[in-house]
Amino acid sequence: MNPLLRKSSWLSVPSFVMHRYIERIIRVSRRLLDNYAGIREPEDKIIADSQAFWNNLSNQGRDGGPAHFRGQSIFADDNRWVGLGENSLRIFYRLAGQDWLTKKPRRILDWGCGGGSCAVHFAPAAASYYGVDITEASLAECKRQVEALGLHNFEPVLFQAPEPERVARLIDKPCDLVLSTYVFELLPSKEYGRRVLRTIHELLADEGLAFIQIKYSTHKLNSMSYRWGYSKNLGNMTTYFIEEFWTMARECGFEPQLLYLEPVQPLNNDHHFAYFLMEKAKGS
Secondary structure (H helix, E strand, O other): OOHHHOHHHHHOOOHHHHHHHHHHHHHHHHHHHHHHOOOOOOHHHHHHHHHHHHHHHHHOOOOOHHHOOOOOHHHHOHHHHHHHHHHHHHHHHHHHOOOHHHOOOEEEEEEOOOOOOOHHHHHHHEEEEEEEEOOHHHHHHHHHHHHOOOOOOEEEEEOOOOOHHHHHHHOOOOEEEEEEOOOHHHOOOHHHHHHHHHHHHHHEEEEEEEEEEEEEOOOOHHHOOOOOOHHHHHHHOOOEOHHHHHHHHHHOOEEEEEEEEEEEEOOOOEEEEEEEEEEEOOOO
């Protein structure tokens, strides 16, 4: 008889190990139901849960690592925090060209700016740098990081999760670039992602650029969208097949130009990232 099946063997397993094992079985079972039986939480519940999660995380002194706060969680390693933003800038330069940010001062919008890991690399090239987020704490932290560089071009834009379209009414000038990294996988659903893309399209100047990172799906179960349990599953809440996001972007008025895939990203211990460089289609 397999020793792992003996009752005495199970009794000797530490309780915390057993708890994790049972929790994993529950999660896998729920994933099977989620993807093959179509079980989902209601959209409005996920949206409300997302707002509550980020409010609690940053406004009550909790670990701000998921929001990329400098010095917290895995970003206690400052090289990791700086490196993550540098990596996004490197990919942007590879797609858009090394001189795009330096040709003239730009109006740049950072959707889901969090703790500013991208802002400190992109803001120096901006005439105005709009940080967009759903919590005041993230906006305050991002502003603090930008101002530590001696810059005074940061403009905070706060909205509530149920109303992403409101952002287009809060910014009265068209933007040359909208960037969003490590955000789309945290959004409540693909349809919500479509709403954000449409809002970004509205915010962009004619032929402006969007630099959007998503998590891409493979046909493996653990790469698919979760759509339940936001606080436990936020890193895979919404994922897309590459061609699916490309098509959706075109439907929202973009012309996807280039794509960069990053199967593994050790700086944040994650994987399956895709970076899209898209232009606002003429006349759209």
